[in-house]
Amino acid sequence: MTRIEFLRNILSKTGKYNSDCYIKFVLMNEPIIFLHTGDVHLDSPFKGIKENNRILAKKLTDASYDSFKLLISHAISDNVDFVLISGDLFDSEKKSLKTILFLKEQFDLLLERNIKVIAIAGNHDPYFSWPDDLISHKALHLFEPGKVSSLVLESKKGLKVNFTGYSYNSKVLRESIHGQYEISKDADFNIALLHGSVGDIKNEHHRYAPFNISDLKDTEFDYWALGHIHKPEILGDRIAYCGIPQPRNFKELSGGNYLKVNLNDNKKPELNYINISKVEFRSIEVAVTEKDNITSCIKAIKDALTDSDDDKFYVNRVNLYGDSNSLYNYFKVESNKEDFIDNLNEFYDNQLVDDIFPNLEQYIEREKFFNANSFFKELSNLLEKYPFAEHLETGYLKNKSLKRITDKILAEEEKRPSKQDLERILIDLFKAEFDEDI
Known part of the structure; x- marks a missing residue:
């Protein structure tokens, strides 16, 4: 006999209540x-x-x-x-x-x-x-x-x-x-x-x-x-x-x-x-810098993969990003990427690195960049007069190429970035276009 049948049976014998209404009142709180x-x-x-x-x-x-x-x-x-x-x-x-x-x-x-x-x-x-x-x-x-x-x-x-x-x-x-x-x-x-x-x-x-x-x-x-x-x-x-x-x-x-x-x-x-999944697919982001090499890169990836559950198996894709000459040159060789993945997978029983996407850029030294041509030298002179948003606004520098950086520099100017930060912004904006000069 279910709980509701029991209640209905008891209440019907008393005749004091409408058993169905009372039961519904009681159970609707459940x-x-x-x-x-x-x-x-x-x-x-x-x-x-x-x-x-x-x-x-x-x-x-x-x-x-x-x-x-x-x-x-x-x-x-x-x-x-x-x-x-x-x-x-x-x-x-x-x-x-x-x-x-x-x-x-x-x-x-x-x-x-x-x-x-x-x-x-x-x-x-x-x-x-x-x-x-x-x-x-x-x-x-x-x-x-x-x-x-x-x-x-x-x-x-x-x-x-x-x-x-x-x-x-x-x-x-x-x-x-x-x-x-x-x-x-x-x-x-x-x-x-x-x-x-x-x-x-x-x-x-x-x-x-x-x-x-x-x-x-x-x-x-x-x-x-x-x-x-x-x-x-x-x-x-x-x-x-x-x-x-x-x-x-x-x-x-x-x-x-x-x-x-x-x-x-x-x-x-x-x-x-x-x-309740037993296999989890993950996309892992790992940042690298000009100081990183193969050894430090492997360590950074291993650190990123430590957040895992022993009861699961993980399939990972690693996105590398940042500026590093050493890693940029290494991953240009396709066979190196395969070897790198094989090496990583030897460390794990419950993880698999399925692929690595090296979205890397070459690191360009400041001196090399700002001495590459006359345009960059002129930018360097402006930076010496930092803050230089006013120079952009007054047209101190007439070169049309500055139109592409004015909005970005002015936006950063409100945050009062350091001279070094602004140098990196300029390098990032122009390094691809002026790769031959650099």
Whole structure:
């Protein structure tokens, strides 16, 4: 006997209260709790990665299972009411036996704890491609294809929750469907699942149930569980993309999460992103100076990579920037870059440096620059009379080339930079154009 059945039974015998009203009054102070995920993309082939790095491809494949398994573990430990999947649980219409058996096992765990799974099929995994073994699973409630429909389920505390959703039956859905979503006045909460993107129905590039954020805000749904966009993003108090739980490439740097949602009678959801990724893609910025060489550069990169979790594997791209003659000349040789990366990767078990982008400039000494030609010598003379903004304004220096630096110098003048700072500004502005003279 559930808690609500027990209360109704006791109160009906007393005859003193309207049992349903009293129960609703008591329970509406209790929140419903659910996890919102989507775009899991199980069975992603990782073809391009496999061609270059089979080990990394295997790690990414395993990570997609492990992150989803962690989500299920969190659902159980947090004793949630529901798990929502907003489309694209699978990467394609083709499902491996391994994945089908894996999901059946995970759904079995949820069924044992009375946690219901509410899902819609997305453009990557349209309804017709879902295996019957999963569609018929007692824990799973998968929306029918090709039409907006609703179902009402009870939370663990007996609250009625109306879910409205739409499952794709093809890879494209150009028309907007959110206008067909309707709430149930009889339900305690109304939750919508939608796999789509912000856009205009008239734009042929918006092929996935386009919607305007304002349209969703104007509805009476307590929460819109969105899928399709892999970047986690909260579009409003009641509207959110969960993001991809396990990123697959450098385009998904901000992924790796699901949303934990607490929803109570004040109708303002409490949203918390929880990270569960097992492989993380990172873009690392490392600054170098004219004093740096290969040894110091390696140390700087290693220092930048120390901020890591032992439970994760990191795939890094390093962006080097700054002025360094030594490093500039070293990285001009392509084979040196490959050797440099190989050397870095020998230090780590849970990290991989995938690539390095040496956005470096040659360092130019002050004396060499200002003695390169008559124009630079004239600039040097001006600097001796610093502050020199007034000279620019009065036209003391007539050379037309100064027009390109006037705004920058005047802006810096307000901050009262040192003479040395202004020298570096001038060198940075002109070193590429006057490289031959230098």
